[in-house]
Amino acid sequence: MSRLSILTKIFAISSAFVIFSVLQYSGSTQTYVPVSQTVDRMQLKIGDGTVFVDIADTQSEHEKGLSGVRRLAEQAGVLFVFEYPDWRIFWNKDTFVPLDLVWIQHGVVVGLSSLPNVEIAGIVRTLSPEMSDQVLEVNRGWAKRNGVHVGSEVIGSQ
DSSP states (O other), X not given: OOHHHHHXXXXXXXXXXXXXXXXXXXXXXXXXXXXXTTOOEEEEEETTEEEEEEEEOSHHHHHHTTTTOSBOOTTEEEEEEEEEEEOOEEEOTTOOSOXXXXXXXXXXXXXXXXXXXXXXXXXXXXXXXXXXXXXXXXXXXXXXXXXXOTTOBEETOO
C-alpha cells in the first residue's frame, strides 16, 4: 500500500470521527451558545468568584438570554444590561438550566433570586426585589458557592 493511500485512509477516518463528534456535541447536551455572534464578552468579579459573561444589551439579546441552553459552564453566564434602573421581571421560558439571578444596580448586588428548569416547574416569573439596571444569570447555586450577597460589589460591571 502506498504512503499516499495510507494517508488518505487516515484522513478519511479522522474526518469521519470529527463529523461524528460535532454531531454528537450539537445534541441535547449542548453547552451555552452566545446570545448573538456579535455579543460583547467580559469578566466579572463578584463575591469570591469570577464569571465570564456575554453582555446582552439589545432587545433581541434580552429575549434570547439562555433560552434553549441545556448546560452552562460553571464560570459562565449572561449579564443583561439595561439603560436605566427599573423593576424587572424575568421568566424561564425555554430555559432548561436552573439559574441564579443576581440583581445589580450601579455595580452593587441589590437582590438574589432563582429560576427553575422549565421542564420541571413550568413557566415561572420572578420580579426583581429592587430596581436594577443589570441582571446576571448564572448556574443555580453559583452565588452561594461564591459568597455573593446583597451589597456585594460587582467589579467589571458596565
